[in-house]
Amino acid sequence: MNVTEAIQSRRSIRKFKDTPVPEDLLRRLADAGRLAPSASNLQAWHFIFVTDPKLVAKVDLFSPGLSGHPPVILVICSDMEYALEHGSRNSEIYGCMMDASMAAENIMLSALEEGLGTCAIKSYTDAAIRKLLRLPNTYRIEMLMSIGYPEGAPRDPRRIRLEQIIHFNQWEEEK
Amino acid sequence: MKNKEASLELLIYMITSAAGLANEPRIYGPLRLIEASQRLCQLLLEESPENQDLKDLITLIEEGKHKCTSDEPAFYQMLQDSAAKLVDLI
Numbered sequence: 001m002n003v004t005e006a007i008q009s010r011r012s013i014r015k016f017k018d019t020p021v022p023e024d025l026l027r028r029l030a031d032a033g034r035l036a037p038s039a040s041n042l043q044a045w046h047f048i049f050v051t052d053p054k055l056v057a058k059v060d061l062f063s064p065g066l067s068g069h070p071p072v073i074l075v076i077c078s079d080m081e082y083a084l085e086h087g088s089r090n091s092e093i094y095g096c097m098m099d100a101s102m103a104a105e106n107i108m109l110s111a112l113e114e115g116l117g118t119c120a121i122k123s124y125t126d127a128a129i130r131k132l133l134r135l136p137n138t139y140r141i142e143m144l145m146s147i148g149y150p151e152g153a154p155r156d157p158r159r160i161r162l163e164q165i166i167h168f169n170q171w172e173e174e175k
Numbered sequence: 176m177k178n179k180e181a182s183l184e185l186l187i188y189m190i191t192s193a194a195g196l197a198n199e200p201r202i203y204g205p206l207r208l209i210e211a212s213q214r215l216c217q218l219l220l221e222e223s224p225e226n227q228d229l230k231d232l233i234t235l236i237e238e239g240k241h242k243c244t245s246d247e248p249a250f251y252q253m254l255q256d257s258a259a260k261l262v263d264l265i
Contacts, residue, residue, distance in 0.1 A: 014241070061184060064192045064207055123199060125191040158245040 013117025015068040016148030032110035033103035039095035044083040065123025070146035081138040100142035117150035
């Protein structure tokens with residue numbers, strides 16, 4: 001699968017098989033995330049794969065945005081203490097979230113190549129997830145991502161036409 | 176209550192949804208409510224496994240809830256249809 005094929009065929013998956021995902025495969029996904037661009041090359045990201053079925057079920061419970069009971073939930077966090085020490089205020093405002101998002105896309109495309117489905121979400125209760133994972137206060141949860149083998153075909157997403165959003169050189173009032 | 180675990184899960188879902196909705200897209204409000212309603216239907220169905228109207232309502236919600244981010248009119252129509260379906264249950 002080349003990059004274009006991966007980009008064009010990726011969909012958010014909301015229904016998963018029970019099949020466990022091997023740890024070495026998850027390590028490859030984290031490695032893909034690690035190689036994403038990073039603002040100021042800060043790389044304050046951490047990738048927590050929740051694989052223990054009991055803990056997965058608990059994280060799932062406190063994440064209304066998750067669906068399909070995935071066998072793995074990836075929690076992408078930023079070490080804000082490190083980010084503020086080695087970066088800047090902008091790292092806190094947008095840099096770490098931007099990095100996490102770029103890492104997430106790498107992970108989602110790599111997952112697709114491995115036959116896995118993913119769905120990134122922000123609908124979770126931060127305090128509950130933090131407590132479940134025993135996450136230190138200096139770490140910020142950027143997003144959750146469900147990971148697993150897809151069950152059935154995903155729905156086609158609504159996409160805005162390219163002509164509505166592409167511009168060259170200057171803003172055009174009428175498109 | 177027969178199914179304490181499922182009831183607790185519904186309670187968690189409702190409170191976590193309430194906690195998060197302040198900063199969510201507006202359409203997620205009806206989405207979380209109808210999702211909670213579907214879970215409540217499942218609980219009621221366990222009390223009355225033969226109730227076809229409950230089964231139909233669960234199916235109706237299941238088929239329509241995912242449209243909230245792709246086809247808003249169809250999603251809102253599903254909410255109306257679900258409300259109308261409740262007439263069969265009373």
